Amino acid sequence: MHINPCIFILARPPHQVIWNYEQHTQYKLDVTHALRLAQLINDPSQFDDANAIDIKFANVDILITGPERHIDWKWDELSKIFHIGTKNIPCEDAPQDVNEWAALYLQHCNEVLASPAPAAARPCPMDRITLGHPSLVELQDLSLARTLISRSTSRSFDGRSVSIDQVSTLLYLTLGYLKERSISCEALRARRSSPSGGGMNACEGYLYVRSVTGLEAGIYAYHPGEHALSLIRPLPDEPLGHLLCGQHFINSLPFGLFITSRFDRLWWKYEHSRAYRMAFVETGHVSQSFLMVATALGLDTWLTGALSDRQVEHLLDLEGSPEQPLFFVGCGHGDGQVHCRELMALAERQDRQP
Incomplete structure (x- = not known):
């Protein structure tokens, strides 16, 4: 045996x-x-x-x-x-046709709605910063193919500011509840540009603001229902690279977004651990939306999953919370180089060695 x-x-x-x-x-x-x-x-x-x-x-x-x-x-x-x-979800009573699936799914949704819902998202304070509804006219004629081709990862930013209007557009099209996507079902009315497992909208966003015109430096929570920001804390003294596992080439990044997942929203509807996969899948959808919108706005982009988790959780006031940071995306202006100057200089010296 x-x-x-x-x-x-x-x-x-x-x-x-x-x-x-x-x-x-x-x-x-x-x-x-x-x-x-x-x-x-x-x-x-x-x-x-x-x-x-x-x-x-x-x-x-x-x-x-x-x-x-x-x-x-x-x-x-x-x-x-x-x-x-998280493979091979136990499914002893798999529906045999679409009508049976519809009946079972509706029953499941009713059972979920009858159970205690997870706590509401971080409350939006009265002294919030309401962002203007972005004008999307300038994005309507952009080619999707050209945006896809143009998107690349940059590790060389020059510190120039981005505007609060660009930040508003980025947040609205990435995590905002889109007014343009009306739907009759009240329970599903909060619709984002990215797909979400079970319609739970489990992702939340927290801004790292170093240099945004019209916005003080600091750490902000984004409230998608109000399309507004609230200040969590001033910008920490330590450089951004300390929060991202020593990636100090990114310290001059003017603006970034920590993407979190509300695990409690997911396990409220899906109790099996398979739903944990969906937290990362949804985070990927959201980050891609951010990168595409930033590219369309003419900004260079960067992304990483290498977070100094404990420090980031403390920064966002999420210690001991079922909401956890999973990813970081950022954008700004630079020369578009994939690698930072320091790495390229080392590589060039290495190539010159006999």
């Missing part, structure tokens, strides 16, 4: 919880069962088909008859647990 490679153990006093992340099953072990499992992990050949505990382990696939073959995983165990553990 072999120990199933797709299990991990959690300490949840007074029990150990053993979790088969491939089959989505969990079992509590008391001390007797936990001690016996420890013996079998140390030496699986001790399996005894006359031992009732061993038989239980075999019946629930904690013990298996042969080593299972899986992907030759090059990343760490945590990423493997995440990927395999």
Whole structure:
């Protein structure tokens, strides 16, 4: 017999919880069962088909008859647990036709709406900064193909300011609730330019403002319902690179957006861990919208998922919150170089070496 490679153990006093992340099953072990499992992990050949505990382990696939073959995983165990553990959603009563799907989905939505909703988003204070509704006329004649081709990642910004009108347009078309997209269903009336898992609009945005004309430097929350900003705190003394894992080439960036996900909104409707994937998918949609709009406005763009998480959570007042930062996008003016000058200089010196 072999120990199933797709299990991990959690300490949840007074029990150990053993979790088969491939089959989505969990079992509590008391001390007797936990001690016996420890013996079998140390030496699986001790399996005894006359031992009732061993038989239980075999019946629930904690013990298996042969080593299972899986992907030759090059990343760490945590990423493997995440990927395999969110595959193959248990679906015992899969609908057999569209009418059955519609009935089951409506029933699910009604059950969700009958349960306590997650807390409202960060409240929009009375002293908020209301942004003007952007004029989209100048963007209407732009070619989508040309914008796609023009978008590139830049790591060389010169610190010139962006305007508050550009920021307003960026926020409205990235995270705003679009007035142009009317819909009759009240529950689904808040519509963004990007798709959202279950229509939950789980992403929120926080501005890093260093140099925006018409706006004081600082950290701001964006309120999509009001298309407004509220100041969270002044700009920290430490450079932006400290918040982004040492990427100091970006310190002169005039404006950026931390994109967060409200996990509580997602698990309110989707209790399975598969929904965690959707948090990142939605963040990707939102970031692409930001990058495309910024490119259309003639700005250079940059993006990263390398966040100094604890520092960013503190900066945004999200410590211990089910809302978590996942990504950062920024834009400004520069020479459009993919690499910063310092890296290019090092590469040139390396190339000149014999």
